[in-house]
Amino acid sequence: MGRFHIFLLAIMALIMSGCASAPEKEQYPYTYIGGLKIVYAYLDDNQYNRRYKLPAPMNKIKTVTIHNTAGYISAMEERDRVNNLRNNVSLSFHYAVDENKAVQLVPLNIHTWHAGDGAKGEGNLYSISIEICRSLCTGEKEKLYRQAEENAVILAAHLLDAHNLPISALRKHQDWSGKNCPHKILDENRWEEFKSKVAKKMRKKDAF
Numbered sequence: 467m468g469r470f471h472i473f474l475l476a477i478m479a480l481i482m483s484g485c486a487s488a489p490e491k492e493q494y495p496y497t498y499i500g501g502l503k504i505v506y507a508y509l510d511d512n513q514y515n516r517r518y519k520l521p522a523p524m525n526k527i528k529t530v531t532i533h534n535t536a537g538y539i540s541a542m543e544e545r546d547r548v549n550n551l552r553n554n555v556s557l558s559f560h561y562a563v564d565e566n567k568a569v570q571l572v573p574l575n576i577h578t579w580h581a582g583d584g585a586k587g588e589g590n591l592y593s594i595s596i597e598i599c600r601s602l603c604t605g606e607k608e609k610l611y612r613q614a615e616e617n618a619v620i621l622a623a624h625l626l627d628a629h630n631l632p633i634s635a636l637r638k639h640q641d642w643s644g645k646n647c648p649h650k651i652l653d654e655n656r657w658e659e660f661k662s663k664v665a666k667k668m669r670k671k672d673a674f
């Protein structure tokens with residue numbers, strides 16, 4: 467091996483070590499709201515997704531609904547999971563939030579199938595849906611869920627403010643269909659606490 471080759475190898479090693487420590491490059495556009503990264507990773511626009519995940523326009527935004535995923539995976543993994551589902555079940559949501567960021571799956575001018583209250587339900591038709599990820603994580607990883615919930619507080623407060631809605635417009639999945647969701651918040655009897663955290667983050671301080 468000549469000196470030139472050794473030089474090339476050294477350069478490659480330098481570049482590769484640089485890549486390894488470089489921050490992960492985001493493949494989707496993003497912005498920051500109140501310190502929270504919002505990544506726009508809309509579901510693929512194909513025939514299947516149009517039918518089961520992107521049903522119709524959301525003509526009015528009346529409420530914001532909180533869910534727990536009852537899963538372990540990250541927001542982007544939730545997005546990819548929903549994007550790839552082919553089980554003929556109507557299921558979608560606007561945002562998945564984890565410990566690092568919020569991922570938006572569906573633009574806010576389209577309603578989602580999240581509330582379990584039917585094709586004419588106020589939850590499905592007029593509510594922005596937020597899934598808080600990692601709600602089954604326990605032990606050391608439970609802190610990921612706690613951080614995800616803090617990020618959901620920022621996102622929910624921003625959405626209520628942005629759409630000129632009062633804190634009373636913050637709903638839980640249970641309000642629409644009776645389902646035990648967001649299961650983690652309900653199991654720990656913390657819905658009112660969650661709600662007051664959102665109210666404190668809002669610019670407009672409406673009464674409960």
Ligand SMILES: [Zn+2]
Nearest residue numbers: 533534639647
């Ligand atoms: Zn739910």
